Amino acid sequence: MRDLHVKLLAIGLLIFATSLIFYKATMLDLPLFPSEEVEVWSVEARVAFKPKEGPVKVRFSLPSSPEGFVIADENYVSGKYGLAVEPSANNRVAEWAIRRARGQQVLYYQLQLARDDTDLSTPKLDIASKHAQRVYFPSVPGYSEATATIVNALLDEVRQKSADIKTFTRELLLRFNAEQPDENVQVLLSNIKTEKARVELLRVVLAGARIPSRMALVLSLHDGIKHGKLVPWLQVHDGKQWLSFDPTGSIAELPNNAFIWQVGASPLLDVTGGKNAMVDFSISRHTQEPIFLAERRARKLDSHAMEFSLYSLPIQTQNMYRILLMVPLGAFLIVILRNVIGIKTFGTFMPILIALAFRETELLWGIALFSLVVALGLGIRFYLEYLQLLLVPRLAAVLIIVIILMTMITLFSHKLGFTHGLSIALFPMVILAMTIERMSLIWEEKGPSEALQQGLGSLLVASLGFLVMSNAVLNHMVFVFPEFLLIILAMILILGRYTGYRVTELWRFREVLKK
Amino acid sequence: MTFDKQHYKELLLEQKAKGMAILASLDAKTPWRRLEKFGILGMNKRNGDYIAKYNSRRHYPLVDDKLKTKKLAEDAGLAVPKLYGTVQTEHEIPDLVEQLELIGDFVIKPAHGSGGEGILVIMKKTSQGFRKSSGQIIGEQGLVHHISNILSGMYSLGGLPDTALIEQRVQFDPVFADISYQGVPDIRTIVLKGVPVMAMLRLPTHESDGKANLHQGAIGVGIDLKTGKTLRGVMHEHTVIHHPDTGHLISDLAIPNWERILQLTAHCYDLVGLGYIGVDIVLDRQHGPLMLEMNARPGLSIQIANQCGLLTRLEQIEAIQNLPKSIPERLALAKILSE
Numbered sequence: 001m002r003d004l005h006v007k008l009l010a011i012g013l014l015i016f017a018t019s020l021i022f023y024k025a026t027m028l029d030l031p032l033f034p035s036e037e038v039e040v041w042s043v044e045a046r047v048a049f050k051p052k053e054g055p056v057k058v059r060f061s062l063p064s065s066p067e068g069f070v071i072a073d074e075n076y077v078s079g080k081y082g083l084a085v086e087p088s089a090n091n092r093v094a095e096w097a098i099r100r101a102r103g104q105q106v107l108y109y110q111l112q113l114a115r116d117d118t119d120l121s122t123p124k125l126d127i128a129s130k131h132a133q134r135v136y137f138p139s140v141p142g143y144s145e146a147t148a149t150i151v152n153a154l155l156d157e158v159r160q161k162s163a164d165i166k167t168f169t170r171e172l173l174l175r176f177n178a179e180q181p182d183e184n185v186q187v188l189l190s191n192i193k194t195e196k197a198r199v200e201l202l203r204v205v206l207a208g209a210r211i212p213s214r215m216a217l218v219l220s221l222h223d224g225i226k227h228g229k230l231v232p233w234l235q236v237h238d239g240k241q242w243l244s245f246d247p248t249g250s251i252a253e254l255p256n257n258a259f260i261w262q263v264g265a266s267p268l269l270d271v272t273g274g275k276n277a278m279v280d281f282s283i284s285r286h287t288q289e290p291i292f293l294a295e296r297r298a299r300k301l302d303s304h305a306m307e308f309s310l311y312s313l314p315i316q317t318q319n320m321y322r323i324l325l326m327v328p329l330g331a332f333l334i335v336i337l338r339n340v341i342g343i344k345t346f347g348t349f350m351p352i353l354i355a356l357a358f359r360e361t362e363l364l365w366g367i368a369l370f371s372l373v374v375a376l377g378l379g380i381r382f383y384l385e386y387l388q389l390l391l392v393p394r395l396a397a398v399l400i401i402v403i404i405l406m407t408m409i410t411l412f413s414h415k416l417g418f419t420h421g422l423s424i425a426l427f428p429m430v431i432l433a434m435t436i437e438r439m440s441l442i443w444e445e446k447g448p449s450e451a452l453q454q455g456l457g458s459l460l461v462a463s464l465g466f467l468v469m470s471n472a473v474l475n476h477m478v479f480v481f482p483e484f485l486l487i488i489l490a491m492i493l494i495l496g497r498y499t500g501y502r503v504t505e506l507w508r509f510r511e512v513l514k515k
Numbered sequence: 516m517t518f519d520k521q522h523y524k525e526l527l528l529e530q531k532a533k534g535m536a537i538l539a540s541l542d543a544k545t546p547w548r549r550l551e552k553f554g555i556l557g558m559n560k561r562n563g564d565y566i567a568k569y570n571s572r573r574h575y576p577l578v579d580d581k582l583k584t585k586k587l588a589e590d591a592g593l594a595v596p597k598l599y600g601t602v603q604t605e606h607e608i609p610d611l612v613e614q615l616e617l618i619g620d621f622v623i624k625p626a627h628g629s630g631g632e633g634i635l636v637i638m639k640k641t642s643q644g645f646r647k648s649s650g651q652i653i654g655e656q657g658l659v660h661h662i663s664n665i666l667s668g669m670y671s672l673g674g675l676p677d678t679a680l681i682e683q684r685v686q687f688d689p690v691f692a693d694i695s696y697q698g699v700p701d702i703r704t705i706v707l708k709g710v711p712v713m714a715m716l717r718l719p720t721h722e723s724d725g726k727a728n729l730h731q732g733a734i735g736v737g738i739d740l741k742t743g744k745t746l747r748g749v750m751h752e753h754t755v756i757h758h759p760d761t762g763h764l765i766s767d768l769a770i771p772n773w774e775r776i777l778q779l780t781a782h783c784y785d786l787v788g789l790g791y792i793g794v795d796i797v798l799d800r801q802h803g804p805l806m807l808e809m810n811a812r813p814g815l816s817i818q819i820a821n822q823c824g825l826l827t828r829l830e831q832i833e834a835i836q837n838l839p840k841s842i843p844e845r846l847a848l849a850k851i852l853s854e
Contacts, residue, residue, distance in 0.1 A: 339559055388660035391667030391674075441669070445632050446731060499560035506546045509555050511752045511819055513546060 006497050010490040017486035024481060030294050034476040038114055040072060040288045041221045045109040047269060049277035051101040056273040058096040058107060061217075061266065066259035069113040072288075077108035090263045105274065113221075113259070114288070135237045138207040150184045151208045158209075165211055165238040166252055172205065173234075173250040199232045199247050212237040214263055216244060221257040221283055228281035230261050230268065295480075310479055323356065325478045325485065326469040330355055332488050333468050335495050337461050342502030345458040346438050353431050354458070355465035363466055367459060370432075373405050374455070377436040378443075385440070399433040520844075523835065524851050530834035534827050554824025556815060565829065569708065569790025570811050577787040578809040582626045582678055587786050593779060594805045596622070596797075597683035608662050612655055615681065616640050622685075623662060625670040626678040629810075631728050633670035635661055636684060636698070648697055649725050685805060688798035690771055693763040694718055698725030702738070702776060702796045705813055705825065708838055709784035711777050711849040712828040714738040715820040716745055716770065721760045734758065735820030736765055740853035743773025749820045776804045777849065781842045783809055793817075828852050 024030045047060055064087065065071075076083055081096040096107055143151055154175065162168040175185050176198075188205070192198050196215070203213045217230035233254075234245045243252045244260070254260070262268055271277040295311045310321055330352040337343045345351050358366035380401050384394050406429065435458070443451035468474065478484050506513070538552050550557070556565075577583055588595045599621060602611055615621060619640035625633040635658075636648040644654040653661075662679050664670070671677040691700045698719030705713045715735045719725045722732035729735045734755060737746035745768040748755045758765055770776070780794040783806065793813025796804050818825055831852060832838070839845055 342558070388656065390663055391669050445630075450730070497563060499557070499563040501547055501550055501555070501557040502559060505555075505557050505815075506550065508752070508815075509550055509553075509819065511749065511754065512553050512555060512822060512824070513549050 003497050006493050010493045013486045013490040013493075017483040017490070020483045021481045028294070030480055032477065032481075034472055038288065040286055041069075041113040042284045042286065043111040043113060043219065043221070044282045045111075045279055046282070047107040047109070047277070047279045049105055049271045049274040051103075051105055051274045054100070054273055056096075056098050056101050056105070056271070058094075058272075058274070058277075059267075059270040060094045060096070060107075060109065060279070061262040061268050062092040062094050062109065063111070063259065063261045064090070064092050066113065066261075067254070068256070069115060069259055071111065072114045073110075073112040075108075075110040077110070079107070081107065088266075091266075101274075135212045137210050137212055140210060141204055141207050143204075143208070147188070150187055151205055154184050154188075154205065155209050165236055166243055168209065168211065169206070169234070169236050169243070169245055170250045170252065172202070173245060173247070176202065177248055177250065195247065196232045199234050202234050202247060206236060214242070215265060216260045217262040217268060218244075218254065218258050219261045219281060219283075220255070221259070221285070223283065223285035225281065225283040228283055230281070233260075235263065308482075310482060322475060322479055323359070325482060326475060327352060327356075328485050328488050329474060329478065330465040330469050332492055333465050334461065335492055337464070339495060339498060340502060342504030343457045343461060344454045345461050346435050346454055347458075350431055350435065351458050351461035352465055353428050354462035355469055357428055358462065358466040359470060363463060366466070367463065369409065370459065370462075372409065373402060373432055374436055374439065376405050377402055377432065378440055381436050381440045385444075395433060395437055398436050399429060402429045402432045402436070520847055523839070523848055526835050527831050527848065527851050530831045531827065533834075534830055538827075550824075554827035555818055556825040556829065558815060560826075561815060565707075565791040566812055570792075571788070574788050575811055578789060578792065578811045579629075579672070580626050581624065581628070581680055581808055584787075584809055585680070585682075588783075588806055591782070591786055593782060593786070594802060596685055596799075596805050596807065599681040599683065601626075601681070602662055602666065602679040605663055605666060608659050611662070611681070612658060615645075615658070619645075620684050622682050623658075623665070624680050624682070625665040626680055627668075627671035627675070628665075628677075629670075629672065631726055633661075633665055636725075638684070648699075650697075685797045685799050685807075686801065688771060688800050690768070691718070691798070693761055694758045694765045694768070696720050696725065696758070696760040698723070698727055698733075699797055701727050701807060702770070702798075703813070703817060704777070704780040704794050704796070705817060706780050706784050706792050706794055707829055707832050708790050709781050709842075710832050710838065710845045710852075711740060711780045712832060712852060713817050713821055713823070713825055714740060714780075715817045718748070718758065718765065720750070720758070729814075729816045729820075734765065735816055737821035737823070738770065740777075741850040743770045743776070744768065745770065746821065749822070752819055754822075770798070772798065772804050774846075777846050778842055779804055779806050781845050781849075785842075 021032075025032050045060070047058060049058070058081075062074075062085070063071075076085075076094065078096055081098045084095045084097075086093050086095065094109060154172070158168055158171040158175070162171045175181065176189070178185075181189065188201060189198075192201055199215050203215070206213045213234060213236045216233045216235045218233045219228065219230055222228075232247065234247050235242045236245065237243075242263075244254050245252055269277055269279045295309060310318060313321065331349065334345075334349060334352060338345070338348075354366075354370060357370075360366075361369060377398060381394075381398055384397055389397065435455075439451050439455055442454060534554070538554065577587060582598075582601060585595050585598055589598075599618065600611065600614070602608060615637075619637070621637055623635040623637070628634065635653075637645045637653075637658075638648055639646045641652065644652045645658055646652055665677055665679040668674040668676050685699050687695070687699050694700070695718045700716060700718045703715050703717060704711045715737055717727035717729065718734040718736060719727050720732055720734060724731065727733050732751060734748045734750045736748040738744070739746060745766050748758075748765045750759065756766055757763060776796050776798075779796055783792065783794045784790075787809060789809075789811055791811075791813075793810040795807040795810070797807050799805050815825075832848070835848075839848070
């Protein structure tokens with residue numbers, strides 16, 4: 001009856017926890033295992049201008065969903081300006097406004113972009129963009145007579161050598177970008193000074209063939225750029241999608257490290273009530289754990305499961321919980337080692353505390369320091385026994401001696417230049433003092449072999465506990481999926497009704513087995 | 516209703532046959548299976564299926580506090596070693612030591628001690644000090660220190676302040692003189708729901724430092740519940756026929772007053788209401804069987820000493836719905852068990 005109760009409870013916990021993990025892993029795309037870090041680009045757009053008298057309004061186009069990237073984070077540094085971000089057909093527009101401003105004004109927009117190969121976010125936005133982007137086929141512009149002849153000749157030539165819109169555009173660009181352009185092109189390019197004008201010219205020519213086109217402003221991502229500028233690209237629509245062309249090349253694809261900031265003809269930056277407006281971009285590259293990104297992305301999906309994410313806590317608290325949430329794993333290990341294997345230890349969970357201390361010292365140093373302090377403490381404890389002190393003062397004396405020993409080891413190792421000795425201070429000294437006391441009692445009552453057996457058992461369990469609790473995969477799982485603890489709880493509940501033999505009992509009853 | 520021995524015998528033997536049939540059907544390939552086949556009770560099963568099931572926690576203090584056990588036993592008329600006095604505070608110690616010098620022959624033990632820890636046996640007051648059972652001399656200072664250690668909770672669970680008991684030293688029955696070394700041999704009996712199920716004699720050795728603790732090298736000798744005769748001995752899990760220190764044969768020895776001993780153990784169940792206990796009994800040359808202490812978490816070594824698993828016998832008793840109330844009837848059941 002009780003067994004059934006425990007089993008049902010455990011199964012309930014297991015089902016609840018695994019389904020929650022499954023949901024978070026598949027629907028929210030949180031990684032089950034820690035993976036390598038991904039690159040993140042920090043882009044900062046700096047908008048500067050001189051205000052005139054009166055109110056100022058700054059409209060600045062922002063990217064909405066750059067292809068191949070995910071916006072991990074964005075920030076606006078607006079000072080006293082009021083800020084509104086409004087979506088428009090293809091872009092978003094940030095609108096800063098202020099009643100009165102004086103002196104050089106600077107506004108910042110900061111963007112964190114992570115490469116996103118999973119392409120999770122695009123399908124959703126595609127539907128939206130389909131509605132927004134109705135593609136108009138341009139009518140043939142009214143060229144002047146001379147121009148019309150040139151353009152028609154050029155278009156005829158290109159049409160001959162192409163099969164579709166993509167190849168048509170490429171052929172056209174080849175002619176525009178040739179080292180020695182033919183006379184027709186030279187005439188067309190004669191008045192073109194800027195890149196933007198060049199793209200506009202190309203659009204005009206393409207309109208002659210009734211090909212929909214638009215200008216796109218592209219930002220190339222290179223680490224360490226301080227005054228980056230947007231580069232105008234040409235986009236043509238082939239009936240299904242927009243193809244991007246570098247107006248100075250002919251390849252119909254954006255490079256990996258570039259993304260479209262803005263499409264369309266509307267100005268990137270529009271300042272009313274100000275002058276000398278300019279914008280430049282600084283770019284830097286760094287790496288981040290992908291879980292941060294997945295987590296932010298999941299939160300954007302507005303799932304209730306993410307409202308209880310540990311990532312919403314301040315970093316310091318997070319770090320504490322990273323350690324704290326590993327303790328149940330250690331406890332689970334203790335249950336197995338004691339109730340299934342049958343290893344003897346001092347105190348039930350003391351090895352866990354020792355294992356936590358090992359986190360600071362590393363395993364081998366931890367074992368060495370632990371053994372050293374306990375051995376020295378034990379020697380002094382036997383001397384105290386000779387003095388016949390009362391229990392509590394004796395425990396206090398052992399505690400003080402433990403602290404003195406730790407101080408001496410730290411000073412000594414510092415003199416010798418070991419940095420490991422410095423981390424000993426985080427050893428739980430009360431636990432050490434109790435260990436020494438208990439070990440000396442067992443030493444006297446049950447003999448040295450029993451005391452050493454339990455001491456080594458504790459050390460073994462502590463080492464195993466350290467290995468489990470410092471495991472990166474487990475740490476990741478427990479922190480990203482705290483419901484993993486419910487699985488551990490379920491397993492502990494089941495083990496709580498385990499009435500089978502312990503492994504060490506096979507040894508203990510070996511004489512009976514021999515029969 | 517009269518006690519129908521035959522009826523119970525049938526029930527017990529039926530359950531035994533049932534258990535045996537199950538065990539026989541097990542293949543003994545893995546060591547686990549083999550332990551099971553011998554009916555060995557493991558630590559987890561003892562904790563989960565016996566102690567947790569039959570021992571109600573609120574009765575624990577009755578056996579964990581030796582002073583309470585003693586009072587309870589004395590009130591019920593059970594034979595126990597005589598209590599000379601108790602010490603609860605440090606300042607009582609000096610007066611006490613004076614009195615102890617007059618007595619000269621006593622045992623000091625912590626009320627909440629476990630596993631025989633903290634027990635000091637004094638044989639005689641000599642001119643140098645108190646002579647321990649091992650022959651060593653302990654000075655007055657040593658005695659005071661020992662008592663104060665007990666009071667400050669060195670031997671009690673959780674280090675809680677404790678009481679020290681001073682009681683009569685048992686002078687064991689000469690029947691054991693040849694087969695024990697220094698300490699006092701005692702008889703441990705496991706009692707399930709008032710029915711003794713298994714017993715062993717624990718003989719101190721030189722190695723165990725006069726203590727009747729099997730872990731420390733005392734000899735555990737199985738006892739036939741029906742006849743009260745010793746079986747073979749086990750020391751450190753090895754079978755022994757002769758006592759290593761005295762060289763005398765330890766098996767086939769009839770324990771005197773066996774019936775009385777069994778009665779005492781069965782009576783202890785009625786006293787404390789714990790379903791699964793170990794009762795320790797010593798044989799005093801003058802006073803006969805005396806109940807030393809009870810244990811709510813008795814160890815498993817008794818199975819090694821008897822070369823027999825507890826589980827089969829425990830399940831036999833558990834199979835009987837209405838266990839007889841009177842002690843002689845329960846003892847009759849116990850004797851059928853070892854058949």
